Amino acid sequence: xxxxxxxxxxxxxxxxxxxxxxxxxxxxxxxxxxxxxxxxxxxxxxxxxxxxxxxxxxxxxxxxxxxxxxxxxxxxxxxxxxxxxxxxxxxxxxxxxxxxxxxxxxxxxxxxxxxxxxxxxxxxxxxxxxxxxxxxxxxxxxxxxxxxxxxxxxxxxxxxxxxxxxxxx
Numbered sequence: 001x002x003x004x005x006x007x008x009x010x011x012x013x014x015x016x017x018x019x020x021x022x023x024x025x026x027x028x029x030x031x032x033x034x035x036x037x038x039x040x041x042x043x044x045x046x047x048x049x050x051x052x053x054x055x056x057x058x059x060x061x062x063x064x065x066x067x068x069x070x071x072x073x074x075x076x077x078x079x080x081x082x083x084x085x086x087x088x089x090x091x092x093x094x095x096x097x098x099x100x101x102x103x104x105x106x107x108x109x110x111x112x113x114x115x116x117x118x119x120x121x122x123x124x125x126x127x128x129x130x131x132x133x134x135x136x137x138x139x140x141x142x143x144x145x146x147x148x149x150x151x152x153x154x155x156x157x158x159x160x161x162x163x164x165x166x167x168x169x
Contacts, residue, residue, distance in 0.1 A: 028111045029068055032118075036062040036146060036163035041074050044149075046156030053159055054101065062146075062163050068108045070120070074161070076101035102126055116140070118148055 038060030043053040052058070060074035079101040082090045090098070105125035111118055120135045139148040144165035152158050 028113045029109075030066065031141065032064045032109065032111060032146070033066045034064060034168070035166045036064070037166055038062070038074060038161065039145075039164050040160070040162040042160045042162075044158045044160060050160075054103075060161075060163075064109060068110055069106075070109045071106045072104060074103040099126070105130060111139075 038058055041052065041054040041058045041060065042050050044050050054060075054074055055076040055078045057077050058074055059077055060072070062070065062072045064070045079097055080094065082094045082098075084090065103126060105120070105122045105127075107121045107123040109118055109120050116138055117136045118139045120137065122130045122133050122135065124131050135151060137148040137150055139146065145162065146165070147160065147162040150159040150161070
């Protein structure tokens with residue numbers, strides 16, 4: 001019986017140690033967990049005009065797990081296929097369109113509901129200059145709709161993404 005209690009105590013201690021190493025999840029971060037589908041990927045120009053940043057009907061998916069790990073992808077749906085059907089034999093124009101028509105990154109995300117910011121810690125991105133960066137974004141979360149503004153680009157344009165949570169099946 002003593003060894004059973006020792007095993008239970010050891011197991012609880014291990015779980016506590018593991019939990020101590022896991023990021024603390026508040027209710028706010030837990031409210032982001034799930035799969036989100038892109039509703040809009042717009043850009044607000046310095047003069048206030050708003051237009052689509054990834055074509056008329058962009059597609060995207062944002063997945064956030066309970067520990068705050070995420071994967072995000074945004075694609076232009078009007079990207080042209082490579083003429084050669086071989087990704088290693090594209091033209092400079094095809095490569096440029098493929099790169100400029102996608103935005104992907106993975107890492108961890110945290111939330112600060114007090115100042116309404118999401119913080120993305122980007123481990124890897126389709127744009128290599130974002131690898132290892134930390135990006136804060138102003139957000140709004142209303143029900144199953146999440147929107148956030150990305151930091152302004154060098155030309156002053158501000159990208160805005162709008163996501164809708166998919167229902168759990």
